[in-house]
Amino acid sequence: MKKLLFLFGCLLCLIVIGCSNQSDGKQNNAGKEGSDKTVTYESEQGPVEIPADPQRIVALTNGPNVFALDGNLVGVDEWTKANPLFEEGMADVEVVSENDPESILALEPDLIIAGSHMENLDELEKIAPTVIYTWGKLDYLEQQLEIGKLLNKEEKAEEWIDDFSKRAKADGEKIKEKHGEDVSVSVFETDSKNFSVFGDNWARGTEILYQAMELGMPEKVQEDALAEGYYSLSLETLPEYAGDFIVLSKMGANNEFTKSETWKSIPAVENGQVIEFDTKEATYSDPVTLEHLLKIFEEGFLK
Template sequence: MKKLLFLFGCLLCLVITGCSNQSDGKQNDGKEEASNETVTYESETGPVEIPAEPQRIVALSNGPNIFALDGNLVGVDEWTKASPLFEEEMANIEIVSENDPEGILALEPDLIIAGSHMENLDELEKIAPTVIYTWGKLDYLEQQIEIGKLLNKEEEAQEWVDDFTKRAKAVGDKIKEKHGEDVSVSVFETDSKNFAVFGDNWARGTEILYQTMELEMPEKVQEDALADGYYNLSQETLPEYAGDFIVLSSMGGENEFTKSETWQSIPAVENNQVIEIDTQEASYSDPATLEYLLDIFEEGFLQ
């Protein structure tokens, strides 16, 4: 009799344990529970202990880079959210700001990405492991590989970098074959009242044009925009900075200056060698934006 009671007790324990395990294995409406495993990421500010598989990422910077590698984003900055290139895919992702730590806390992130220029970095680090990047410290392709390291997807990031570089260089070679080895290009941006010209690492496709395609930069642009990344211009001096081609970044709408005699007299304008891009679609240097701009440049230079 005692033996039967003992066996019955063991069986009951097994049933209870099984039910308990089934219950513990469920989280977030039946989704598999995220791993608690962590890894040490060597960031530019020192080692940071981060989740091996982050499930709730808040990206105050580099959101598009993370998006390109299928990172689990729950919050992004307003510029990323505003890009038409990500409008549909990021419809349910919240807009966040470093000036609203409480809003970030409410999203329960397990990883935060921020820029070194941002405020409240100490507050962010109290919320979740925070990785900080400095704009321009890495070139635009190295930055994508670094995001790959962060998300444990370095191989995937490297494969894209190698493939994109090969294709962009090929387009650059075709451009120089058609227009000459010393063909030059300027990248201007206007909001209808103000103008700026960009160096070789300020998005708007500058990295592709100057770093990868190795197209020439006008001398005045080198003198005034290369060091700081951009240079504000008066409308009257625009012709001095114009290359054989112009890439014009704008927010759309009417721009009276482009109808002016000063603008119309620029050789690139006279020769119909102006390539227009949307500022909101070109303000990053992530894979989606770069692929989009490469198609535009290929058509604009080689049509």
């Protein structure tokens, strides 16, 4: 009888263990299914099946937009990596290029973001689902919203857009109250030898100044830079394009041009109404960059 009870007990244990393992197996499979869930993203090139929650993103373009939404970046382009604003946050992110698909493959991405102008797009699509954007097709706010949709973080993107737009517009109103409704601003960039002036959608804070704040643009800038986005100048012609304020995007530390009589004679320079920043920190129009520039503009225009 004791032997029979012992055998029955062993059989019962085996049944319990088997059920437990089956249950664990179902849980593990469920977890795997959850991580493998995909959604269809309507890209400008058509529908693309992408991970619902991408964990290894290679951003050959729009890396800063992804970073601003806490996307899981594993690879970015060299320009994004070199930007001082992202140096700390992207310390462990690799530099990759569309011209070296093997370096991208090695990162085992589950989502790739690329530009329509790039090469080897067919090769990238073989590595992972690839979403392609055309630079300038969307404005700076629409682009952030689109990245939000891509990462299943649309609500977070919308919240930032609404908040930032209100704050920038309010700052614009304060600037006009202080300096006049018709106050104008020019955005110049220089490496001390070459000069450019920008329109209203070429980064360097132009979207904030002209679109969000609705500040004035000098007539000559409208004529020559608005359509193309930028216009190349010489030092001698800078005064013709200068507004009441000058925003100066500087490449490098050579400031010899500031010693010239041409520069010194510009009214904005004489009045101490020049706002400067490093070009490396201003070549994108993502939330991190825009917040950084907004603080600079608040200080420069209002304090």
